[in-house]
Amino acid sequence: MYKQLKRYFPVFVLPTLIAFIIAFAVPFFLGLGLSFSKFTLVTDAVFNGIDNYKQAFSDPSSNFVPALGFTAAFTVVCIIIVNVGAFALAMLLTKGLKGSNAFRSVFFAPNLIGGIVLGYVWNTILNALLLGANKTLLFKPEYGFWGLVLVVSWQMIGYMMIIYISGINNIPGDIREAAAIDGVNARQSLWHIVLPSVMPSITICTFLTLTNSFKLFDQNLALTNGGPANKTEMLALNIYRTFYNRNGWSGAGQAKAVVFFLLVGAIALVQLRLTRSKENSN
Amino acid sequence: MQKRVSTPAKIVSYLILAALVAVFAFPLLIILMNSFKGKLYISDNLFAFVNNISFVGINNYSVGITRMNFFSALGTSVFLTVVSTGIICVVCSMTAWYLTRIKSRLNSILYYAFVFSMIVPFQMVMFTTSFISNKLSLGTPWGLLVLYVGFGAGLSVFMFSGFIKSIPIQIEEAAYIDGCSPLRCYFQVVFPVLRPSTVTVAILNMMWIWNDYLLPLITLDSKYTTLPIAIQKIFTGGYGAMDMGGLMAMLTLSIIPIIAVYILGQKYIIEGVAAGAVKG
Numbered sequence: 001m002y003k004q005l006k007r008y009f010p011v012f013v014l015p016t017l018i019a020f021i022i023a024f025a026v027p028f029f030l031g032l033g034l035s036f037s038k039f040t041l042v043t044d045a046v047f048n049g050i051d052n053y054k055q056a057f058s059d060p061s062s063n064f065v066p067a068l069g070f071t072a073a074f075t076v077v078c079i080i081i082v083n084v085g086a087f088a089l090a091m092l093l094t095k096g097l098k099g100s101n102a103f104r105s106v107f108f109a110p111n112l113i114g115g116i117v118l119g120y121v122w123n124t125i126l127n128a129l130l131l132g133a134n135k136t137l138l139f140k141p142e143y144g145f146w147g148l149v150l151v152v153s154w155q156m157i158g159y160m161m162i163i164y165i166s167g168i169n170n171i172p173g174d175i176r177e178a179a180a181i182d183g184v185n186a187r188q189s190l191w192h193i194v195l196p197s198v199m200p201s202i203t204i205c206t207f208l209t210l211t212n213s214f215k216l217f218d219q220n221l222a223l224t225n226g227g228p229a230n231k232t233e234m235l236a237l238n239i240y241r242t243f244y245n246r247n248g249w250s251g252a253g254q255a256k257a258v259v260f261f262l263l264v265g266a267i268a269l270v271q272l273r274l275t276r277s278k279e280n281s282n
Numbered sequence: 283m284q285k286r287v288s289t290p291a292k293i294v295s296y297l298i299l300a301a302l303v304a305v306f307a308f309p310l311l312i313i314l315m316n317s318f319k320g321k322l323y324i325s326d327n328l329f330a331f332v333n334n335i336s337f338v339g340i341n342n343y344s345v346g347i348t349r350m351n352f353f354s355a356l357g358t359s360v361f362l363t364v365v366s367t368g369i370i371c372v373v374c375s376m377t378a379w380y381l382t383r384i385k386s387r388l389n390s391i392l393y394y395a396f397v398f399s400m401i402v403p404f405q406m407v408m409f410t411t412s413f414i415s416n417k418l419s420l421g422t423p424w425g426l427l428v429l430y431v432g433f434g435a436g437l438s439v440f441m442f443s444g445f446i447k448s449i450p451i452q453i454e455e456a457a458y459i460d461g462c463s464p465l466r467c468y469f470q471v472v473f474p475v476l477r478p479s480t481v482t483v484a485i486l487n488m489m490w491i492w493n494d495y496l497l498p499l500i501t502l503d504s505k506y507t508t509l510p511i512a513i514q515k516i517f518t519g520g521y522g523a524m525d526m527g528g529l530m531a532m533l534t535l536s537i538i539p540i541i542a543v544y545i546l547g548q549k550y551i552i553e554g555v556a557a558g559a560v561k562g
Contacts, residue, residue, distance in 0.1 A: 005464040012380035015373045023432025027410035042413045112540045114493025116510040125309045128328035166556040239405045261406040268401040
């Protein structure tokens with residue numbers, strides 16, 4: 001049946017594949033190799049074992065490990081705030097209130113605006129608010145931390161809310177009706193019907209928040225640019241600056257990038273395991 | 283799911299929602315309002331209402347547009363977003379169809395390679411992609427299309443494949459028996475059936491490419507600029523110092539296009555995000 005199609009590989013696959021090889025495949029393997037090399041221009045690379053990794057982790061000016069700590073703390077806080085906020089909003093908007101769709105649209109809107117523009121919007125607002133106390137966002141690292149949490153929550157809550165709403169709307173009506181007939185109250189319904197039914201949505205939203213917060217770059221650059229004294233520098237920004245702002249650190253930058261990839265990849269594998277095992281148990 | 287909500291509960295819900303709308307809209311409204319104020323009044327009190335004294339009309343806009351070369355940046359951003367998304371939807375759906383219908387070892391390796399690329403963070407390939415792009419002279423808006431297709435391929439092929447697996451093969455077989463070539467069969471029979479998922483893939487790609495800052499920053503020749511890059515530049519003192527009025531006006535202008543698109547297509551955008559999340 002598809003014999004004829006088989007010969008059309010160059011038409012159907014090659015355009016995508018060539019772009020994929022140029023943009024991703026070659027850079028990926030080149031990057032792996034370079035993380036074990038000393039280089040400044042790529043073409044002058046010489047193998048140097050794990051020196052880059054040592055430099056990335058143990059050079060006092062590297063700031064990689066502190067950035068990892070900051071990123072991890074930030075991610076944990078975001079997961080909690082974003083998911084609780086998004087779920088609460090979704091509950092409020094699935095009660096059948098008039099105008100729910102309009103509210104939903106407003107809460108989702110921040111997602112369309114990019115991290116750079118959003119970062120500068122909030123940079124302006126927060127600095128103006130802090131002006132009253134004669135302070136700025138860069139006064140203390142804590143200010144930058146909570147500023148980032150605020151911006152990212154403001155943006156991601158609307159996104160996760162959409163996912164929770166479709167999860168809640170997918171709960172079969174007869175379960176709820178049966179519960180209503182049995183006289184189940186609101187709290188029991190939340191714990192015993194809604195939450196168990198939206199577990200798949202919770203998994204999706206937790207991991208989306210996790211990876212998005214962990215890989216955050218634009219908002220970090222626009223809001224604090226890592227300041228004060230690199231104390232609010234997250235992993236992605238740290239890697240970027242290692243490449244482009246420092247001489248003799250290209251190899252260490254690539255080593256950090258590989259470690260970053262391994263961390264994100266590990267998170268993705270855990271997610272895959274969790275979703276797979278749930279599908280099997282159903 | 284018809285549930286009766288009592289009147290007091292309704293009032294409380296609406297009050298909470300109204301307060302939240304205010305919180306969500308507040309930052310954007312402040313920026314909009316200040317884009318009409320003189321620079322001294324902005325730095326004096328950002329939250330003071332605009333009045334006869336502080337109002338400067340569209341002066342901030344005209345100064346900002348010229349200084350930032352706004353329309354050039356807007357043009358590049360629109361070009362990259364629209365053309366990349368268009369190409370991605372066509373070539374990635376074709377690839378997904380081929381890889382799903384023709385079973386072979388190579389095809390399944392290719393499929394997993396695309397899926398794998400989804401989990402690799404951009405920083406992993408940032409330096410080497412800019413090197414390759416430089417070698418191949420891809421630092422123009424046209425060249426950047428290649429990179430966007432390459433980076434968009436992972437998610438797009440994955441999502442199209444998921445959808446193709448769920449459509450009945452009989453429709454295609456009927457077309458084959460009628461003797462149509464693979465290309466005609468694809469564009470007349472398969473591609474139209476894929477439309478709902480094409481909309482989803484298009485929306486996810488547009489949202490990403492329109493707001494992308496880093497890829498164009500490290501690959502585009504310096505004579506080109508996109509909106510996020512231009513905004514970052516004016517806030518960090520590129521193009522000479524711009525006053526607060528110009529900054530507020532340029533923030534407002536760069537938000538307006540995407541909000542306009544959103545108002546027109548919000549149903550599709552929200553459904554697309556919901557559908558994309560379930561697959562992702």
